[in-house]
Amino acid sequence: MPSIDIKPVTAPELPAIAALAREIWQATYPGIITQEQIDFMLAQRYSSERLSQDLQSADKWLNQAFAGCRRIGFAFCERDKGEYKLDKLYIHPDFQRQGVGGALIAHAAHHAKQQGYPAVILAVNKNNEQAIKAYHKHGFTVRESIKTDIGQGFIMDDFIMEKRV
Numbered sequence: 001m002p003s004i005d006i007k008p009v010t011a012p013e014l015p016a017i018a019a020l021a022r023e024i025w026q027a028t029y030p031g032i033i034t035q036e037q038i039d040f041m042l043a044q045r046y047s048s049e050r051l052s053q054d055l056q057s058a059d060k061w062l063n064q065a066f067a068g069c070r071r072i073g074f075a076f077c078e079r080d081k082g083e084y085k086l087d088k089l090y091i092h093p094d095f096q097r098q099g100v101g102g103a104l105i106a107h108a109a110h111h112a113k114q115q116g117y118p119a120v121i122l123a124v125n126k127n128n129e130q131a132i133k134a135y136h137k138h139g140f141t142v143r144e145s146i147k148t149d150i151g152q153g154f155i156m157d158d159f160i161m162e163k164r165v
């Protein structure tokens with residue numbers, strides 16, 4: 001694994017996070033969801049207004065990973081209906097499969113445990129095989145299967161996975 005630093009995200013870094021998200025989403029989701037759904041979800045979740053709100057929320061924790069001075073990924077966690085949720089985990093393709101995702105999962109699991117939560121949960125698209133494999137490798141198991149209407153006719157067809165901490 002490259003030597004990485006995990007640091008909290010700050011407000012001036014949000015445009016760089018949004019740009020990194022778009023790059024990784026475009027490398028990941030074509031073939032899993034339509035381009036229209038990718039654009040809709042990026043606008044919904046990574047607009048500057050939405051990211052600023054996330055950053056200011058006491059119930060959300062936004063972290064990013066650097067290899068040297070290069071920003072290579074991010075992990076956003078939140079309190080969701082009383083559970084600790086890993087809401088976003090994205091690693092740049094140049095740095096995937098080198099343990100960076102695992103390091104961010106371990107960081108989140110440690111934080112969840114410190115905060116007194118019994119587990120970390122997440123939602124993953126059922127056709128995102130690479131991510132599902134990674135989550136199994138890092139101790140998650142499938143808890144349930146859900147379909148969520150996210151507006152404008154788009155549906156998220158996900159597994160909810162859980163890792164005890």
Ligand SMILES: CC(C)(COP(=O)(O)OP(=O)(O)OC[C@H]1O[C@@H](n2cnc3c(N)ncnc32)[C@H](O)[C@@H]1OP(=O)(O)O)[C@@H](O)C(=O)NCCC(=O)NCCS
Nearest residue numbers: 028089090091096097098099100101102124131133134137
């Ligand atoms: C899923 C993701 C976060 C995992 O992080 P990572 O740093 O790549 O994963 P790690 O190096 O910690 O773990 C490696 C394991 O992940 C899985 N994996 C990662 N990349 C893979 C690939 N290209 N093909 C198949 N499996 C892959 C494998 O299980 C692998 O273990 P192995 O090498 O022993 O087979 C990362 O690949 C990613 O950002 N993918 C694109 C975006 C995404 O789908 N995010 C999750 C949204 S819910």
